[in-house]
Amino acid sequence: MKIKIFDTLSHSKLNFEPLNSKKIRMYVCGPTVYDFAHIGNGRPIIVFDVLFRLLRSVYGINNVSYVRNITDIDDKIIVAANKLDIDTETLTKKTISNFHEDIESLNVLKPTHEPKATESIAEMILLIEDLIKKDIAYIAENHVLFDTKKFKDYGKLSKRSQEDMIAGSRIEIAPYKKNPFDFVLWKPSKKEEPYWDSPWGRGRPGWHIECSAMTKKFLGESFDIHAGGADLIFPHHENEIAQSESSHQKQFSKYWMHNGYLNIEGEKMSKSLGNILTIRDLLKKYNGEILRFAMLSTHYRKPINFSKDLLSSSYKQLHKIYSSLNSRSLENKVTHDIPNSLLDDMNTPLAIAEIHELVKKLNDSSISDNEWIECKSKIKRYGDLMGLFMRSNFQELEVEENKLNNVQIKEIENLIKERNLARQSGNFELADEIRGKLEIKGVILEDKGDNTTWKIKNEG
RNA sequence: GGCCCGAUGGCAGAGUGGUUAUGUAGGGGACUGCAAAUCCUCGUACAGCGGUUCGAUUCCGCUUCGGGCCUCCA
Numbered sequence: 001m002k003i004k005i006f007d008t009l010s011h012s013k014l015n016f017e018p019l020n021s022k023k024i025r026m027y028v029c030g031p032t033v034y035d036f037a038h039i040g041n042g043r044p045i046i047v048f049d050v051l052f053r054l055l056r057s058v059y060g061i062n063n064v065s066y067v068r069n070i071t072d073i074d075d076k077i078i079v080a081a082n083k084l085d086i087d088t089e090t091l092t093k094k095t096i097s098n099f100h101e102d103i104e105s106l107n108v109l110k111p112t113h114e115p116k117a118t119e120s121i122a123e124m125i126l127l128i129e130d131l132i133k134k135d136i137a138y139i140a141e142n143h144v145l146f147d148t149k150k151f152k153d154y155g156k157l158s159k160r161s162q163e164d165m166i167a168g169s170r171i172e173i174a175p176y177k178k179n180p181f182d183f184v185l186w187k188p189s190k191k192e193e194p195y196w197d198s199p200w201g202r203g204r205p206g207w208h209i210e211c212s213a214m215t216k217k218f219l220g221e222s223f224d225i226h227a228g229g230a231d232l233i234f235p236h237h238e239n240e241i242a243q244s245e246s247s248h249q250k251q252f253s254k255y256w257m258h259n260g261y262l263n264i265e266g267e268k269m270s271k272s273l274g275n276i277l278t279i280r281d282l283l284k285k286y287n288g289e290i291l292r293f294a295m296l297s298t299h300y301r302k303p304i305n306f307s308k309d310l311l312s313s314s315y316k317q318l319h320k321i322y323s324s325l326n327s328r329s330l331e332n333k334v335t336h337d338i339p340n341s342l343l344d345d346m347n348t349p350l351a352i353a354e355i356h357e358l359v360k361k362l363n364d365s366s367i368s369d370n371e372w373i374e375c376k377s378k379i380k381r382y383g384d385l386m387g388l389f390m391r392s393n394f395q396e397l398e399v400e401e402n403k404l405n406n407v408q409i410k411e412i413e414n415l416i417k418e419r420n421l422a423r424q425s426g427n428f429e430l431a432d433e434i435r436g437k438l439e440i441k442g443v444i445l446e447d448k449g450d451n452t453t454w455k456i457k458n459e460g
Numbered sequence: 461g462g463c464c465c466g467a468u469g470g471c472a473g474a475g476u477g478g479u480u481a482u483g484u485a486g487g488g489g490a491c492u493g494c495a496a497a498u499c500c501u502c503g504u505a506c507a508g509c510g511g512u513u514c515g516a517u518u519c520c521g522c523u524u525c526g527g528g529c530c531u532c533c534a
Contacts, residue, residue, distance in 0.1 A: 011464095029534075041534050075532070160463050160530070183532085207532045229534030230465095236532075260465090261528070268527090297483085298473070302466085303527070309471065313484050320483090323497070341474090350474050353482035363498055428493055435495070446496050453497090 001058050001338050005051075005225070006301060006345050008233060008256040009157055013345055018224050019254060024055050024064040025219040027253070029211060029228035029236070030114070032071040033095035034080040036278040037102055039291070039306055040229075040262040040269055046292055046387075047259050047300035048227050049108045050346055053385050057338055067218045068111040069211060070096060072118050073204055078193055088194050092116075102279040105288030107387045113218050117205070121196045123213040124205045127247055128185045128198075136246045137185055140176035144186040144200055149179050151242040157256060158234035183239050185209050208239040215244070215252075226253035230260055259300045265307050277306065287401035289388060290314050296348040296386055319455060321355060322394035324362040325376055327448070330369060332377040342385055355382050398456050412443055416452050419445075 003016040018024050028048045031041050045068075055064045071077075072092040081091040096116075128144055131137035136150045148154045148162065155161050162181055184206035189195035195202040215223060221244070228237065237256065244252040261268075264275045282291055294314040298304040341350040358375045361367060367375075383389030391397055399409060419434040435445055442457040 031534080032532090038534085044534050158463085158529075163462090231529080231533055234529065239532095259534070262534080263527095270533090302473090305472085307472090309484080313472065317483065320497085327498090347474075349472095349482085353474065356482055360499085365498090423493080426493085432494065439495095444496065447492085447494095448497070455496090 001343060003054055003058060003343050004345050005255055005257055008258050011159070014255070016224075016255065018059070019222060021059055022063050024059050024225075025223035026052065026055065026064070026066050026225040026227065027211070027215050027219060027223060028066070028068045028111075028226075029232055030068040030070050031099060032074050032076060033092045033099060034074070034077040035095065036280045037099050038269065039264075039277045039279055039282055042103070042106060042279050042291070043262050043295060043300070043304070044227065044229050044259050045103055045108055046106060046295045047346065047348075048257070050296070050342075050348065050386055051225070051227070051257070052109055052111070053387065054338065054342060054346070057336070057385060065113070065219060066109075066111040067113045067115065067214065069214050070099075070114060070116045071207070071210065072096070072116045073194060074207060098280065102283065105283050106279070106292050107288060107390060109387075115214050115218060117210040117214070120210065120213050120217055121205065123217050124209045125186075125196075125198050127209060127213050127216070127243065130247050131185065131243065134246065138178065139200060140178075142188040142201055142203070143176060143184055145177060145182045146185055146239065146242060146246075147178060148181045148183070148242065151246050153245070154181070154242055155238065157238050157241055160234070181235075183208060183235065185243070208236055209243060211236075211240050212243040212247070215240075216248075221248040222251050223253055225255045225257060227257040228259075230258040233258055260303045263303060263305045266305055286311055286315070287397050289391070289397055290318060290401075292386075293318055293352075293388060296388075297352060299349055300346055317352070317356075318388075318397070319394050321359055321379070321389065322391070322397070323446075323453070324359040325379060325389065326393050326453075327362055328369065328372055330373055330376070332380045333373060335377050335381045337378075337381065338385065339382060342382075348386060351382055351386065355379055393453075394455060395453065398454075402456050412438065412454060416445065416454065420450075420452060 004013050005016050006013045026048070028044060030045075031037055037045075048068075052064065052066045070092075073088065077088050077092060081088045084091065128137060131146065132139070132144065137144050137146050139145075162179070186198060186200055186203050186205055186209075188201055188203045193204070195204060215226070226237065226240075233256075241252050263269065264277055267273055267275060269276055279291070290311060294306065294310050295304065297310065297314060304310075339351055339354060341347045341354055344350075358379050361375045362372060362379075380389060398404070404412075415434050415438055419431045422428070422430040422434065438445060438454070439457070443454050444457050446453050446455070
């Protein structure tokens, strides 16, 4: 079984050939922790979680190292902490804990390592010193800068030349830069700002250097896959390549993967439009599994429109799939096959279509129990690889999503019992009355033979 | 201005040089005490114009439209 992935660097779909098949190494750029994560931040978290699951399945659960960093020192963090009148560490600690709570609801596996930038400052300083020693970085006005003219491959990831970029550039170039695209490796901290001592005075690291330092620390100088949002291609990932390959004189990441953008109701998410949707807010209205399903219903490289329609369609599809998985009281078998759709650059929308074909079979009362078990097992396998269908039934999801307490659940169950007694004795008036009573409370009943299940009325 | 990506049925969304997924919404039917669910069925989607080809939604070119990046946003 071979995984195919689309590699940004070669701009083509390639067979994934690990550097060492007993030790797969992937790195994903994680969040900058200054506020609640929004659903756009959630996209790489979810789609590369699927990649992690696939790699573990193909190469062995213990043979994959997944590093997802946390940027906990940065201008935005300082600004946000000042606004709240707290120190940056208090802010980042709280934000990280919120982040973990949020993504747990999305059923995201824990990465092997989740390093914080502030815990690798020493490694960053060593790397910068090395770049200065190699005459690739220079010091100017208390800043250390990377000299982009010294790295001949600069622009290879984003496919652009410095000349192209300068042509249409609207940027004001900092006076201490030798070249417009030189970027900061280390900068002085203003008073009141967090700082670390360095050979260049009290300061703090530039943004890009942390990933170069942490990939080296946790994965080595060369590793297999580096991934993140498409907006990171330039300048972040371009600059990481420049730093690491200049310092190590060898290939940095073998493959590069980038997820597409996320829109909200057809519009770009932005502060000015006021349509920033945090994962936290969405979770108040939608179960994490619905969010996850919605996220995987578009191919990861395409733009996704996160809309009410998408979420309501996702809800209905999940309901349908869960119901079919419980259409007979039989357990699935454990299988190890990996569907081609998922191996092919994580074609999750195609995988979902295949699941629906299997659902149709499960709902076919004419198939044998053995065939039924086969189908259920296949669907559960898709679920394991995509992080879906982990619950035993749809009611569990409804209970979570609507935060129903035990008293409420008991009430629903008792009314169902009462109604079924009425139905058995032919008292359909009472049965319908109970149905109506529950419907007013927003509970829809579904009779399946002698089994009655329920779901919450979807307001759209 | 430079570079890049995209355009598929009401909506969402795969895929393919010729049999035209899948979901959702809608029509019809079966089933059902009722309802829901489920199943069956229907509507002839591939932006436009050229080219290559026996044949193009799929390959090539152009046009139009949309999106992105070129400022430390996933």
